[in-house]
Amino acid sequence: METGKSPRHDPGVDLRALGNTPQDFARDLLSNLYYERGTTVESASAQDMYDSLARTVRDRLAERRARTAAAHYQANPRWLYYLSAEYMLGRQLEQNLLYTGTTDLAREAVPDFDTTAAQDVEPGLGNGGLGRLAACLLDSLATMDLPAVGYGIRYDLGIFKQDLDAGGQVERPDDWAFQGNPWEFPAPDDNQVVGFYGKVTSVDGRREWEPAETVLGEPSHMLVPGYGTDTVNIVRLWRARAAQGSFDLTRFAHGQYAEAVADVVRSENISKVLYPDDSTDLGRELRLKQQYFLVSCSLRDIIRRFSFRNDGNWDEFAAKTTIQLNDTHPVLAIPELMRLLVDEYELDWDRAWRITHDTFGYTCHTLLPEALETWPVATIENLLPRHLEIIYEINARFLAEVSERFPGDVARIQRMSLVQEEPERRIRMANLAVVGSRAVNGVAALHSQLLAETTLRDFAELWPGRFHNVTNGVTPRRFVKIANPALSDLISSALGSDAWLRDLSLLQGLEPFAADDAFRARWREIKRANKLTLGVAPDFLTDVIVKRFHEYKRQLLKLLHTITLYQRIRAGETPAPRTVVFAGKAAPGYWAVKDVIRLINAVAATVNNDPAVAPYLKVFFPANYNVTLGQRIYPAADLSEQISLAGKEASGTGNMKLALNGAVTIGTLDGANVEIRDRVGADNFFLFGLDAAEAATLRSSDYRPRDYYERDDELRAAVDAIGDGTFAGGDRQAFGGVLASLLDRDEYLTLADFRSYLDAQAEVEKVWLDAEAWTAKSILNTARSGYFSSDRTIADYTRTIWGLDPVRVNP
Numbered sequence: 046m047e048t049g050k051s052p053r054h055d056p057g058v059d060l061r062a063l064g065n066t067p068q069d070f071a072r073d074l075l076s077n078l079y080y081e082r083g084t085t086v087e088s089a090s091a092q093d094m095y096d097s098l099a100r101t102v103r104d105r106l107a108e109r110r111a112r113t114a115a116a117h118y119q120a121n122p123r124w125l126y127y128l129s130a131e132y133m134l135g136r137q138l139e140q141n142l143l144y145t146g147t148t149d150l151a152r153e154a155v156p157d158f159d160t161t162a163a164q165d166v167e168p169g170l171g172n173g174g175l176g177r178l179a180a181c182l183l184d185s186l187a188t189m190d191l192p193a194v195g196y197g198i199r200y201d202l203g204i205f206k207q208d209l210d211a212g213g214q215v216e217r218p219d220d221w222a223f224q225g226n227p228w229e230f231p232a233p234d235d236n237q238v239v240g241f242y243g244k245v246t247s248v249d250g251r252r253e254w255e256p257a258e259t260v261l262g263e264p265s266h267m268l269v270p271g272y273g274t275d276t277v278n279i280v281r282l283w284r285a286r287a288a289q290g291s292f293d294l295t296r297f298a299h300g301q302y303a304e305a306v307a308d309v310v311r312s313e314n315i316s317k318v319l320y321p322d323d324s325t326d327l328g329r330e331l332r333l334k335q336q337y338f339l340v341s342c343s344l345r346d347i348i349r350r351f352s353f354r355n356d357g358n359w360d361e362f363a364a365k366t367t368i369q370l371n372d373t374h375p376v377l378a379i380p381e382l383m384r385l386l387v388d389e390y391e392l393d394w395d396r397a398w399r400i401t402h403d404t405f406g407y408t409c410h411t412l413l414p415e416a417l418e419t420w421p422v423a424t425i426e427n428l429l430p431r432h433l434e435i436i437y438e439i440n441a442r443f444l445a446e447v448s449e450r451f452p453g454d455v456a457r458i459q460r461m462s463l464v465q466e467e468p469e470r471r472i473r474m475a476n477l478a479v480v481g482s483r484a485v486n487g488v489a490a491l492h493s494q495l496l497a498e499t500t501l502r503d504f505a506e507l508w509p510g511r512f513h514n515v516t517n518g519v520t521p522r523r524f525v526k527i528a529n530p531a532l533s534d535l536i537s538s539a540l541g542s543d544a545w546l547r548d549l550s551l552l553q554g555l556e557p558f559a560a561d562d563a564f565r566a567r568w569r570e571i572k573r574a575n576k577l578t579l580g581v582a583p584d585f586l587t588d589v590i591v592k593r594f595h596e597y598k599r600q601l602l603k604l605l606h607t608i609t610l611y612q613r614i615r616a617g618e619t620p621a622p623r624t625v626v627f628a629g630k631a632a633p634g635y636w637a638v639k640d641v642i643r644l645i646n647a648v649a650a651t652v653n654n655d656p657a658v659a660p661y662l663k664v665f666f667p668a669n670y671n672v673t674l675g676q677r678i679y680p681a682a683d684l685s686e687q688i689s690l691a692g693k694e695a696s697g698t699g700n701m702k703l704a705l706n707g708a709v710t711i712g713t714l715d716g717a718n719v720e721i722r723d724r725v726g727a728d729n730f731f732l733f734g735l736d737a738a739e740a741a742t743l744r745s746s747d748y749r750p751r752d753y754y755e756r757d758d759e760l761r762a763a764v765d766a767i768g769d770g771t772f773a774g775g776d777r778q779a780f781g782g783v784l785a786s787l788l789d790r791d792e793y794l795t796l797a798d799f800r801s802y803l804d805a806q807a808e809v810e811k812v813w814l815d816a817e818a819w820t821a822k823s824i825l826n827t828a829r830s831g832y833f834s835s836d837r838t839i840a841d842y843t844r845t846i847w848g849l850d851p852v853r854v855n856p
C-alpha cells in the first residue's frame with residue numbers, strides 16, 4: 046500500500062499468516078507457480094521458478110511494507126525525498142532473501158536453487174558510483190527506520206551491456222525487464238501529467254503556462270527493505286506513457302503505421318533509455334526532458350502526499366519535507382516547485398521562495414568543470430518557457446544580493462550568475478542548485494574542501510554556513526555479507542555476533558586478530574577461495590582496478606605499470622606473480638578511453654599468450670562490470686588501485702568496498718582515499734603521487750610529459766611499446782591516439798606520477814612476499830573501515846542536513 050492513503054487493514058485478515066515455516070514457504074511458492082505462472086514444479090522453467098520464488102519473497106516484504114505505511118501514516122513524520130536520475134540497485138533476490146530471513150527456506154524449497162537465482166537480472170538504472178551510492182543510501186535509510194522515498198526514472202533500457210569484440214568495447218542494449226520484473230508494484234492511480242513546450246500568457250496579472258505537449262508519468266515502485274528491522278521503504282520510478290488519444294486511428298486505418306504511433310513513440314522515448322554517461326554535459330533535449338519529467342512527476346507526488354496529511358498548510362511544507370537533489374540532474378525541481386507554488390497554488394513569490402529554499406539540499410559529486418551541467422537558454426526557453434522566466438527572476442534577486450554584499454565586483458557577479466553569457470547563453474545548473482538549496486554538500490572531506498576553495502568558492506564566501514561535507518559510504522549488507530559470505534561468517538564468529546552488520550564500527554573488534562596466526566591463515570584461505578570463484582589464480586596477487594573508464598581515473602597508469610612488469614619479466618626478472626584485473630565501461634562516445642580498453646586487451650592477449658611470462662603475470666578483463674560482477678571481484682582482491690590524479694575523484698566508493706573486503710589500497714591522496722588512509726593507518730596503505738595542490742601547480746605550469754618520458758628508461762620503454770606495434774601485430778598506428786595523448790598532452794599527469802607509482806608498487810611486492818605481514822594489513826583494512834558504512838553516511842546527513850527522526854514499525 047502506498048502511504049498517502051489511509052491504511053485500511055481488514056481486521057479479519059492477518060497478513061502475517063504467510064508464515065516462515067518450511068511448509069508455509071513451500072506452499073506459497075507452489076501457489077505462485079500455479080496461480081501466477083500457471084504451471085507446476087514438474088514443468089516449471091527456470092524463469093517460472095525464479096518468478097514464483099521472487100513473488101514468494103516479495104509477499105513477505107509487502108506485508109512489512111503495509112505495516113511500515115501504517116506506522117508512517119500514524120506518525121506523520123518529516124520525510125526525506127531523494128531525487129536521483131540514477132539508481133544501481135543490484136540484484137534483488139539474494140538481498141531480499143537475506144532481509145526476510147528466508148534464504149535457507151528458499152534453498153530447501155527450490156529444486157535447483159542456483160539455476161533459479163541465476164535468472165535474477167540486475168536493474169542497471171545508473172552509470173556508476175553516483176547511482177550505486179543512491180542505492181546504498183536507500184538501503185541505510187530503511188535499515189535506520191527513517192521515513193524516505195527515492196524517486197527516479199524507470200528506464201526501459203538501463204546501462205548498456207558491454208561486450209568485448211577484438212578487445213574493443215561493443216555496447217548492447219540492456220532490456221533488463223524483458224522477462225518482467227517481479228519486484229515491482231505498478232501504481233496507476235498516482236499517474237501524473239507533465240507538460241512540455243507551449244507558451245506563457247498573463248491572465249489577471251498571473252503567468253499561465255499552456256504546454257503544447259503532455260505526457261503521462263506512470264509510477265511503479267520497488268520495495269527497499271531495511272536489514273534487521275521491519276521497515277520497508279520504496280523507490281518510486283516513473284515511466285513515460287503517451288497521453289490518452291495519442292494513437293492516431295485514422296492514420297493507422299490508412300496504412301500510415303509509423304505516423305499513427307509517432308506521438309506515442311515521442312512520449313515514451315522519455316523513459317526509454319538511460320544516458321550512458323556520468324561525467325559530461327550532453328546537450329541533448331531529450332535528456333533535459335527526462336530531467337524535467339522526473340522532477341515534475343515527483344514533486345506533484347510529494348505535494349499529493351503532503352496535502353493528504355497536512356491539509357495543504359504550506360507553512361508546514363518545509364518542516365515536513367526535505368528533498369535531496371542527487372547532483373544537478375534533478376535541479377529543475379527548484380524552478381518547478383516555485384512554479385507550482387506561485388502559478389498553481391497562488392502563493393506570493395517571497396513565501397514560495399522561502400519554502401523552496403528551505404526544502405532542498407544539493408549533493409555535488411564532481412570537481413570536473415565539464416561535469417557541471419549547463420543548458421542552452423534557447424533549449425530551456427523552447428521546452429520549459431515558464432521555468433526560464435522563473436530562473437531569470439531567481440537570478441535577478443540573487444544577483445541583487447551579491448551586488449549588495451560585493452558592490453562593484455562585476456567579475457564576481459558574472460561568475461556567480463545563473464546565466465553564462467559566453468560563448469553562448471546557458472543556464473548553470475550547479476549555481477541554480479546552490480542558490481535554491483539550504484544545504485550543499487560534497488561527498489568526501491577533500492572534495493568538500495576543494496569545492497569550497499575552487500569550484501564553488503564564490504558561493505562558499507557568500508554563504509559559508511550552507512556548505513557541508515558528508516563522506517560517502519557503502520552498505521555492508523550487500524558488499525560484505527552477500528558478496529563475501531565466508532568472510533562474513535569468520536568476522537561474526539570472531540566478534541561473537543553479526544551485530545556489525547548494523548553497526549559497522551564494531552569491526553574494530555577484529556584488530557587483535559591481525560596478530561592471531563590461526564585467524565590470519567583462515568583469512569587467507571577465504572581470499573584464495575574467493576579468487577577461485579572469480580576464476581583467477583589463487584596464489585597470485587590479485588591487483589584490481591575496477592570502475593568506469595575515464596582519463597582522470599588513469600587506467601593508463603595501471604597499464605603502463607603492467608607493460609613494465611611484462612618487459613621486466615621478458616628481461617629475465619621474476620617478480621611476485623600477479624593477476625591484474627581491469628573492469629569497467631566507457632561512455633560510448635568517449636573514444637580516448639575506448640582506445641585504452643582496446644589497448645588493455647591487446648596487452649592482455651600478448652601477456653597471456655607468452656609462456657615465459659605466464660608464471661608471473663596475467664591480465665584479466667571481464668566484460669560488463671556491474672554491481673553483480675563487482676560483488677565477485679571485491680572479495681577476491683588483494684590490492685585496490687585508486688590511482689586517479691589527486692583533486693579529480695570526488696570520493697570513490699569502490700575504494701571502500703575493496704577495503705572492507707580486505708584489499709590493501711595503493712592510491713593517491715584523492716577523494717575518500719585520504720580518509721581511508723587516515724583510518725587504516727599510513728602503514729596499511731601504499732601512497733604515491735602528487736597531491737592535489739602539487740597537481741594543480743604542475744598542470745598550470747609548462748608541463749612537458751616528454752621530459753619525463755626522456756628521463757626514465759622504463760617509462761620510455763613502456764610508452765614505446767604502445768607505439769611500436771608490440772601489442773598490435775606490428776601495426777604502429779593502432780594506438781597512435783593513446784600515444785599522442787600521453788606524450789603531447791597528458792592532461793592527467795600520468796607520466797609525472799609514473800615513477801612514484803612504480804616505487805610504491807615495489808613496496809607492495811616486498812610486503813606481499815611476506816604473507817603474514819600482508820594478511821595483517823588486509824585484516825586491519827577491514828577492521829578499520831567501519832566508518833565507510835552508508836549507515837554512518839545517513840547518520841551524518843540526518844544530523845547535519847535532513848533532521849529526520851526514525852519511525853519504528855510495530856511487529
Ligand code: RUG
Pocket residue numbers: 173174175176178323324372410411416488517694695696697698716
Ligand atoms: O565520480 C564520482 C565519484 O567520485 C563518487 O564516489 C560518486 C558518488 O558520490 O559519484 C561519482 N559521479 C560524479 N558520478 N557522476 C558524477 C558527475 O557529476
